[in-house]
Amino acid sequence: MRSILVIGARGQIGSELTLALRERHGDAAVLAADLKGEHDLSLRDSGACMFVDVTQPETIAKIVERYDVGTIYHMAAILSAVGEANPQLAWHVNVSGLYNVLEVARHHRLDRLFWPSSMAVFGPGAPREQTPQETILQPSTMYGITKVTGELMCNYYFRHYGLDVRGVRYPGIISSETLPGGGTTDYAVEIFYEAVRRRQYTCFVRADTVLPMMYMPDCIRATLLWMDASLDELRHHADYNLTALSFSVEELAEEIKKYVPDFECAYEPDFRQDIASTWPRTIDDSAARAEWGWEPHYDLAAMTKEMLTRLTTKHREGKLVPEAQTAEPGFERLARAQDPTAARGNAPGAAPPEPRRRDPSAEKGAN
Ligand SMILES: NC(=O)c1ccc[n+]([C@@H]2O[C@H](COP(=O)([O-])OP(=O)(O)OC[C@H]3O[C@@H](n4cnc5c(N)ncnc54)[C@H](O)[C@@H]3O)[C@@H](O)[C@H]2O)c1
Secondary structure (H helix, E strand, O other): OOEEEEEOOOOHHHHHHHHHHHHHHOHHHEEEEEOOOOOOHHHHHHOOEEEOOOOOHHHHHHHHHHOOEEEEEEOOOOOHHHHHHOHHHHHHHHHHHHHHHHHHHHHOOOOEEEOOEEHHHOOOOOOOOOEOOOOOOOOOOHHHHHHHHHHHHHHHHHHHHOOOEEOEEEOEEEOOOOOOOEOOOOHHHHHHHHHHHOOEEEEOOOOOOEEEEEEHHHHHHHHHHHHHOOHHHOOOOOOEEOOOEEEEHHHHHHHHHOOOOOOEEEEOOOHHHHHHOOOOOOEOOHHHHHHHOOOOOOOHHHHHHHHHHHHHHHHHOOOOOOHHHOEOOHHHHHHHHHOOOHHHHOOOOOOOOOOOEOOOOOOOEOO
16 A cells, blocks of 8 residues: 655644554555654654655655655644734645646556645635635635635646546534644634633633634544545535534634533734634535535534543643644744744744744644
């Protein structure tokens, strides 16, 4: 069997996807690659971890050749909030980076490539309730623009080169293992960490903000299910709508209060409210359900219970945020993203940022 390469393996989704793939195909078959060196212990312990920079195509080609890679999961990206702080970086990584991966995949005749799009492809012009599979795509964020461009590029490579490239429009992903990386739906993860740690949270979008979401186990299951689907049954390739649940922040806070009765949520909307207000509230993912059998397992109640159980256990053990994920709080990260030297800080050999405090709003973030 040819190897499987996960690019962006240190990220919120890539880290759990890598472990799921290793469980399925064996540790030796799955390579983890990222721009950032300090991979989580569970990733390092279970298999090979390496450096890749998708903006430098030779770093991708070297791994593909050396390890006979047949499948790539390309999870590396700059997410929505960080992308608004540094649109040039978002375009460079999300569009030029994807082009480089597509070209390496074409030249090396890869069997299959996975690249995630996002609900951010929809803009203010699209219906916000039950957003259809086929509708107007006029995003107002640079992140959304890069995702629409990416979908068009992937579909082009499928049609013109026969490259089996597959993608879904993920909603906001909620998880208890790796912190989110700078997206507009990060509040739906932060709220759980803060409920466990401080019993209070100040949310950066309004209480009545409703966005489509999905719990990580469903996200991983959907991704693997989609990659297993037979090509003959598919009518779309890089752009399937996908969702699991939609709820307001207020509803989420109420659900958390069932387990943490003295939990309090305050609201101080910032620029991310403007992004959230242009995104769908609910999504129609009937094409994914009909064409490759997608069906979510977790509703709000089941997800909340499991998130709080996992995070409470970690908190008791003093492991709420793993060491490798310790980083600066979100706004400092955003400020750093605006700094043109920020990308250099990620270069191999660069000094790691000073750990400041453990905070779930730190590190990565976004969708
Ligand atoms: N997490 C969500 O809620 C969500 C929602 C919709 C879509 N998505 C999409 O799913 C994918 C994964 O998202 P995520 O939440 O895991 O993101 P993340 O920010 O948590 O992780 C992205 C990873 O990419 C790496 N990276 C950044 N620039 C790179 C480069 N030049 N070369 C190599 N690696 C680089 C980062 O170090 C990071 O580990 C992205 O395409 C994202 O747009 C995520």
